[in-house]
Every structure is written in structure tokens, then in C-alpha cells.
Amino acid sequence: MDTLSIVALLYGPDQRGLVARVAGWIFDNEGNILHADQHRDPEENIFFQRVEWIQPGNIATVRRVADAFAIMAREKLGMTVRVALSHEVPRIGALVSKVPHCLQDIAYKSKRGEIRGELACVVSNQTELQAFCASISLPFHHVEPQGCDNRGAEDALLEIFRLYKVDLIIMARYTQVLSSHFLQSASIPVISIHHSFLPAFPGGRPYQQAYSRGVKLIGATAHYAAPSADKGPIIAQDVVRISQRHSIADLIEKGRDLEQLVLAQAVRLHLENRVLSYNNRTVVFD
Amino acid sequence: MDTLSIVALLYGPDQRGLVARVAGWIFDNEGNILHADQHRDPEENIFFQRVEWIQPGNIATVRRVADAFAIMAREKLGMTVRVALSHEVPRIGALVSKVPHCLQDIAYKSKRGEIRGELACVVSNQTELQAFCASISLPFHHVEPQGCDNRGAEDALLEIFRLYKVDLIIMARYTQVLSSHFLQSASIPVISIHHSFLPAFPGGRPYQQAYSRGVKLIGATAHYAAPSADKGPIIAQDVVRISQRHSIADLIEKGRDLEQLVLAQAVRLHLENRVLSYNNRTVVFD
Amino acid sequence: MDTLSIVALLYGPDQRGLVARVAGWIFDNEGNILHADQHRDPEENIFFQRVEWIQPGNIATVRRVADAFAIMAREKLGMTVRVALSHEVPRIGALVSKVPHCLQDIAYKSKRGEIRGELACVVSNQTELQAFCASISLPFHHVEPQGCDNRGAEDALLEIFRLYKVDLIIMARYTQVLSSHFLQSASIPVISIHHSFLPAFPGGRPYQQAYSRGVKLIGATAHYAAPSADKGPIIAQDVVRISQRHSIADLIEKGRDLEQLVLAQAVRLHLENRVLSYNNRTVVFD
Amino acid sequence: MDTLSIVALLYGPDQRGLVARVAGWIFDNEGNILHADQHRDPEENIFFQRVEWIQPGNIATVRRVADAFAIMAREKLGMTVRVALSHEVPRIGALVSKVPHCLQDIAYKSKRGEIRGELACVVSNQTELQAFCASISLPFHHVEPQGCDNRGAEDALLEIFRLYKVDLIIMARYTQVLSSHFLQSASIPVISIHHSFLPAFPGGRPYQQAYSRGVKLIGATAHYAAPSADKGPIIAQDVVRISQRHSIADLIEKGRDLEQLVLAQAVRLHLENRVLSYNNRTVVFD
Secondary structure, eight states: OOSEEEEEEEEEEOOTTHHHHHHHHHHHTTOEEEEEEEEEETTTTEEEEEEEEEEOSOHHHHHHHHHHHHHHHHHTTOOEEEEEETTOOOEEEEEEOSOOHHHHHHHHHHHTTOSSSEEEEEEESSSTTHHHHHHTTOOEEEOOOOSSOOHHHHHHHHHHHHHTTOSEEEESSOOSOOOHHHHHHHOSOEEEEESSOTTSSOSSOHHHHHHHHTOSEEEEEEEEOOSSTTOSOEEEEEEEEOOTTOOHHHHHHHHHHHHHHHHHHHHHHHHTTOEEEETTEEEEOO | OOSEEEEEEEEEEOOTTHHHHHHHHHHHTTOEEEEEEEEEETTTTEEEEEEEEEEOSOHHHHHHHHHHHHHHHHHTTOOEEEEEETTOOOEEEEEEOSOOHHHHHHHHHHHTTOSSSEEEEEEESSSTTHHHHHHTTOOEEEOOOOSSOOHHHHHHHHHHHHHTTOSEEEESSOOSOOOHHHHHHHOSOEEEEESSOTTSSOSSOHHHHHHHHTOSEEEEEEEEOOSSTTOSOEEEEEEEEOOTTOOHHHHHHHHHHHHHHHHHHHHHHHHTTOEEEETTEEEEOO | OOSEEEEEEEEEEOOTTHHHHHHHHHHHTTOEEEEEEEEEETTTTEEEEEEEEEEOSOHHHHHHHHHHHHHHHHHTTOOEEEEEETTOOOEEEEEEOSOOHHHHHHHHHHHTTOSSSEEEEEEESSSTTHHHHHHTTOOEEEOOOOSSOOHHHHHHHHHHHHHTTOSEEEESSOOSOOOHHHHHHHOSOEEEEESSOTTSSOSSOHHHHHHHHTOSEEEEEEEEOOSSTTOSOEEEEEEEEOOTTOOHHHHHHHHHHHHHHHHHHHHHHHHTTOEEEETTEEEEOO | OOSEEEEEEEEEEOOTTHHHHHHHHHHHTTOEEEEEEEEEETTTTEEEEEEEEEEOSOHHHHHHHHHHHHHHHHHTTOOEEEEEETTOOOEEEEEEOSOOHHHHHHHHHHHTTOSSSEEEEEEESSSTTHHHHHHTTOOEEEOOOOSSOOHHHHHHHHHHHHHTTOSEEEESSOOSOOOHHHHHHHOSOEEEEESSOTTSSOSSOHHHHHHHHTOSEEEEEEEEOOSSTTOSOEEEEEEEEOOTTOOHHHHHHHHHHHHHHHHHHHHHHHHTTOEEEETTEEEEOO
């Protein structure tokens, strides 16, 4: 596609006339709005918007318009704002352990162009997935965890992700919890997949917990990582029906498909700039 | 709620600046936008919008603003437009035959305030549901069908619905097809429920058809009535899983819950002014 | 249907040959098996079976065969067993508070023959639903709760349910927790509906909890009542998708349909003798 | 697992005592039933059973017991019967064209042991997927289609599948219809995935058809191939919700995940010997 477009995600204190001012600015700057979704949190009085518009011009001029929009939204409207250009492809770093299915799914979706991002590198606290990465020429790094104080290992992770200029980190069934030091230092979003319908069954062995409780549906939850495990803002969730005919092994198998589906869905939404998070919740413009 | 709000549904040829002009007009007229959803059909180049805003003033002044908006949207923006005021409660007429569940569900949802409409009267080509209507003091009229040329019976229906000042007609498992004469003369929307996942299994006995074909899911479809049966714009659909363990009688039972759910969902969406139809499809702002 | 059938639900320690012995006994006693579902809990080594068969003869002879089967299963096979005859219609007592939708749904499903049970009486700690019960000639009793020690009120409930010879109690959005004294004295099953996807959001105001946590699906759970609230064996669960577009009021509305659907599903399964509970879980032969 | 087990799938004219005779034979031959599911088609008076049992002994003796069971079921009970041994791993041949996702999913599920079958070879009427197959050392054969009379090309396919001793053929988004000559000559099951909720939208470009009709759910259907395209017995189906916000490109993307999920589900069910087909329908013991 030759035409370039801009996506802006913004939120801040609600006030009368915001929709008109945003749309008016874009109109005055020759843009043509493709989609404009608003949301209001009436309790918190916060305004949220995702607006996507076609902007005439070359890459440099479109970049300038996007930056000017961000400044206007911040200074004139009091909004927190993020802008992205349609031709930029974000780079993804993956954290994995032993389980391959989520990584393989993201890797193939990235290769087939089904998600708007390029898988740039994989880092693992194990070595099992090295061979798979080699087979598709995907850089793989092994970083040994260091027990209680994991600061050194985390710094190594940060170093690797910086080296590959990663814009997003995906925890694709990574078995360690990242510290708040890591999350702050990384200063890029981190998406994790938990294999339960949170907040039911947080922590370890959720399928065993689900089996013991005798639930009739199992779930998976993709969320932004937060310092306390399984507590971050939820991006996507789904469930699948089970019965007594399913053993724990069956739940794990059924869950695998679900995990990879829900993770891919969350990654897509994020990469298409459809997710805003605030107050430990998300607004998803889908 | 003391504050009054206006909902406008509009669509027409797309042009640059529409979002800005609608939002600007509302801002200039003291309104405060609560929700504004846009949609574009890029193939047909049509713009669709649902905008809901708080309008200060009493009923008379708010009515005047709503009318002024409609005139502006029509004449200045070239849009087809419909406006509704938050305090107005639409009146519903139901067409039924023998099967009670859809009527009973709508009747109770209306009484409990779960749908924004008042069930004003019931008309039937049978007499089975007269006792139920009497038990909840709901006016019931029996209109005998007249075989091939049903014009006379249909005129009687039209007469009754006009008498009760009905804004919406619901076919709650009504067994006759309405002619295009009826649909044109009524000049109000008619919502029908079909007990299959259209376009699979149109026409009669859909559960038997589904059973014979061996499908693994059965469905229900609520749509606006059109002169050719089961062909109108689809408003809502849902499905439920079945297996060989289910007989045709089981499908009918499972389907009943689904039909009433899907019909209620479509009626709610319509009454909240969330549905626009064009080119035999709908745009649903949900 | 003139032919009579028997349903037996049995469970107990697994041993080789159980399926053959049950099927052989029925064959020797002139029965013709319609359905026979088995389940095994391999961890606990428990065998579960639901077997339904056509039994020639009149009501008295069929009753004798059913009783003989129960004795054989208990004494020869070491099973816990329950038998039911196809022509017997269980009687239901409902406990309600102010919210009408679950009661109304069960009442109409019972009247329309959509569940295999007769709603015999309603008992409430409030008076709001008295008028509805009167309108469909359904006995209604008001029992005032008594604060901390609710023993007297619970004894009144038990007395009423015994008077109406109730076989099953349904808590149709009843706002009080029943004591273990009540549950033991009643000695009949009690089914409750909780308006969340348990074990997420137990206790009060689950929709508010779901809203605060920012989940993307809300649920409902029907379970057998247990002395600790929201902890009993789960019979049925379902979920519905939500987004930031839904306020708490919207969640409550969407949840209402789900609650009544899930409760009706659990009640149907129970009344068709498809549910066995053990170790705080259920085996559902559906 | 050291213990060996046998699965038998049988169906035929119903008669009193079948369950008892099957269970009795297994008991007499030292087997221990793990699962026994029956189904009856009351209209056609056909009995269906899947029975799985632990059989003591080594591979040779267990094979003999399985063969003896098959002979007994055929000759004494008049059943059509298929037996499989737990330690045998079926071999799969895949037919593909250009679209990679279904093949890649099956390939990785097979490698990760998530389906009980080994992907033995891939045959394509195109060359796009050759590189992928090479990267995972999976034999790939290109067979040029021959236009109207495709007999020669089909014979080449048959030859290749025989060479690789394939037990099951999967059409993983293969764009040609197989002739009844092929299906009869192959004499092994062929599973196909159609990218719609059949019988809605058979034939080509189903997502375009779904978009035009304005449905609110899109689906995928896995079925056994039959001489007339998209008409064979349905094994698995699922749907996903869409709205006007989704373009045809979005439907294709959402559909991709669904197709691969539904195909994998059908392949699993088949490989675990859970599917019986008759009268163009399936009985699925899940």
C-alpha cells in the first residue's frame, strides 16, 4: 500500500469537545479518518481514543505530522499519547523455557505475515528450544538463571533485548517471574500468557487446580506483565469446555491450543495499537 | 435520570471531515458526546455513525436540537439519519402462533425493564397464547389467516398495530411469511427469529434439517423481515454445540433457549438504536 | 409413552467386569439398554455409571425391578446407587429473594414441560415476588430471616418443603447462605446459581469484582449447595464476552440471561438423573 | 506405558443384550474395560459402540485377542468393526496447495506428540511449501494437476501414499476436489477442512460469501471427503464471532486460526478412534 496512515492512542481527563478537536485537527492537516473509536470511563472521568487516519505525503512528512499530533494532544488536550506509523514493523523478543507451542505459533505467524511484527530473537533459561530456533534461523540465547537474586541474569536479558532493538517482549510460557526492576528497566511492554482463566487459578499448575475444583470450562489469559505475577492488565481471555471425560493430560492438551490462540490474539491487538492500559485494566479497540 | 440524551444513527457517502463536522456541530450546540462510533464500508465508500450525547435543557428544547441535528445531517452532510431521545419508550407489537417461549421471554423482559420498550399488544393466527396474555393483562387479538390471498388478514394486522401506535413489530415464532405489501405498508421495522444458523437451513423444520446433515452446532438467527423469507439483514446469531447424543427433540429444546436469547439480543440492540441496515446487511454498534 | 424405563446412577470402587455384570443383570431381567455411560476416576479408582433401560411391565412390576437392581448394585457390586422411573415427576421448591428472572424462567419452563419437574412452591425472605406467584397460582410463603442465629427460620423452610413433598430445592438468586444444619436436615439436593465463573469472584457483588479486575469474559456457575458458600460441586458453567464498552449495569444485564440459562441447564441435568457428585466434583452424563 | 490396550469401534443392527455380550466377552478374555460408550440411532435402529480395554500380555498375544474380538463382533453380533492397538502409530499423508498454516500446525503437533500419528509425507499441486518441508526434513512431492481428466495425477498421488504406507490422508487446504475413483482406490479415510460453517457457504471463496451475506459468526468444518465436494460426514465444527469492523481480510485471518484448530481436532478424534461414520453423518465418542 502506497498511502501511509497514522494510528494514535490517547487517554486523559475527559472534557467537552475532545472528539471535535481531534477530528478537527486531523481535518485541518489534510488527514482522512479511517477509524475513530472513543471510550469513556464514567467513574474515573477518563477519555480514551484510538484514531487511525490516512495522511498524504512521504515518510518524512507523515512522521512530522504524527509528531505534531502527539505534541498537540499532550499540550493542548492534556492527553497521554502514543503514535505509530503504518509502515513501521515492531520487533519482538521472546522469553521461553521448555514448552515449544507458543513460540512456534508466534514464529510461524510472524513469518507468514499474520502478525504485524518481526520476531527478532529468543532468550531462554533452558536449552530445549535452541534446535527449533536454529532450524528457522532465529537467534537464540541461553541465559542461566541465578537463583534468589536474579538481578545479573535479568541484566543479561535486558542487554540482549537492547542489542536486538526489541519493541515488545513476549513471555511464551516462560517459567520465571520478572522483577519490577526488569520491567522498569526494559521500559517496553511485556505480554505474558497464563494458562488459566484469571483470576481463577493463579500461580503454578493451573490445570491441576482446575481439575481438582471440577470446573466445566478451562481458560487462558494474556496480560501485560506486572511485578506481582498473574496480576497485570488483562488483554485477552478465552475458554474451552471440559468434562469428567478429560484427564489432567487432556486439559493440558486442550489448554495448549487455547494458550497459543489467546497469546497470538493479544500480540496482534497490541501490535495493531489497539490496547490502552490504565488502572490495571485495558481498553481494547477491536 | 434528569439529564436528557440524544442518539443519532446516520449513514451516507463518505467524505473527508465527517467526524469533525458532526462532533463540531454537537459541541457548538452545547452537547457533550458520550459515545461516537464510526464505521466505513471501504468497498461501497459508505460512512456509518452512531453518536450519543448529553444535551442540556428540557424535553422540548432537546427535541428541537435533535430535529435540528437531523436536518443538518441530511442537508449539509448528505446522510440518511434517525434520531431518538433517551426518555422516549418505543412500543412493541408481537406476532405469535402457538409456541410460547419467545413471547413469554420478551413479555417478562419488558415488564422487568430489561429491554427499553413496552410490549403493547399481541396478535396471533392461533388462540393458544390468549390465556397467557390475559394472565398478565396484555391485549391479545386473534386474526384468522385467509389462505392464498392473505391481504385481508394482513390489513387487519396493520390496523391493530396502528391502533396500538406500535414502533416495532416482533415475529416471535410466527408461522406465516409477511408479504412485501405488509412490510411496506407497516413502514416500521419488523424483527423475526429463525431457528437455524442462516443461511444454513432456511425454510421449514430447520432442526430436522440440521439433524439429517449431522452438523455439530445448531444456531438461531434474528433478522429484519424481508419479502423473501429468511433473507433479511441479520442482526444477531448464536450457536450451541450438539452431538449424536441429541435427538431432534433435544435439538428443539436446546434451540428454544437459543432462539429466545438471540431474539432478545436483537430486540435490545434495535431498541437502543444500535442497528443500521443497508444492502441487506447490518452495522451493529454494540 | 406407554413403555416404562428406569435410570440408575451408580458409583463405587472400580473392579474388573462391572460393565458386564450390570448389562448382564438387565439382560437377564428382560430389560433393553437405551444408554449406558461409564466413567472412571483413575486416580481415585472409582467407577461411575448411568444406565437407562426399557423395562417391560406395568408400574408396579417396573418399580420392583428397579428396587431389585438397586439392591443387587449395592450388595453384589458395592456401589452407591440411585434409581428413578421415567413416569415419576419430581417436585421442586424454590428459594428466592427479590430478583425475579431465574424464578420466572424455571416457572415457565416447568409449565411448558421443558424441564422434567413440577414447581410446587416458592419460599422467600422478601415479599416482592408474591404477586408474580399469585398470577400463576403458585404457592408462595414468606419466611422472615432472623439475623445471626437463623435456625428458627431455617426450620420453617424445612417444614414448608416437607409439606409440599419437595424432591429438589433451587436457590434462584436467594441471598442467604444455608447452614450445614439445613442442608443435612433437608436431605434432598439443593442447587444454587452463583453469578460468576467460580472460583473467580466468589461472595458478594461478583459483577463489580469482574469489572474492577478487567476480565474479558463474565460467567455463571450452578452448583450443589455446600455449607461453605460458593464451594459446592459445580454442575454447569458458561461465560459471555464483555469489553470496556460494558458498564457494571451492562454486566448485570448480560449476566441475568446467563444465570437463568446455566441454572435451567443444571436443573434439567439433575432432573434427568445425569449428575453424580463425589469429592466436591460432579460427573455429568450429558 | 507398558500395559497394552485395545480400542474397538463397532456398529450394526441393534438387538437386546449387545452391551452385555461385548462386556462379557472382554471379561472372559481377561480384559479390563477403561471406557465403553454406546450410542443408538433410534430411527435407523443402529447400535454404535466404542470400547477401550486394557489387555494383559505382549504385543503378539494382544494382537490375537484384538483379532478374535473383531471376528466375534462380526460373526456373532453382526457388527461392522474396526480394532486398533494402543502402541501402533498411524501414518499420515498430507495434500496441500499454497496455504501453509494447516500443514505447519499438523506438522508441529505431530512432532510434539500432540496428535497420535506421524506425518509421513506431503504431496502438493504447487511448490510453495517445499522449502518448509525441507526445513523439517519432511518428504515433499510435487504432482502437477492435469486439467479435466485428472486420473493420471490422482494415480500418482495414490502411488506416493502407498509408498509411504499412509493410513490417513489430510487435505490441509488442498484446492482440488478428489474424484470418487481416487477415494475408492485409496480405501483409507480422507479428512478435509472447509473454511465455512457447512452447509452454509459451500464451494469457493466462503469468507467472501459470509461477508456478503452479513453473518455474525464465521465457521470452519472438518469432514471426511466425499465424491461431491463439501458434502461428506462432518467430524468437527466451530465458529468465531465477527462484526462489521472486520473486512474480508480480517475474516480470512480469523478463519485461519479456526481452520487449523478444527482440522487438528478432527484429526485427533480420528486418530484416537473416536469417530464412526454412517449415512453421511458421524458418531463422535469424545
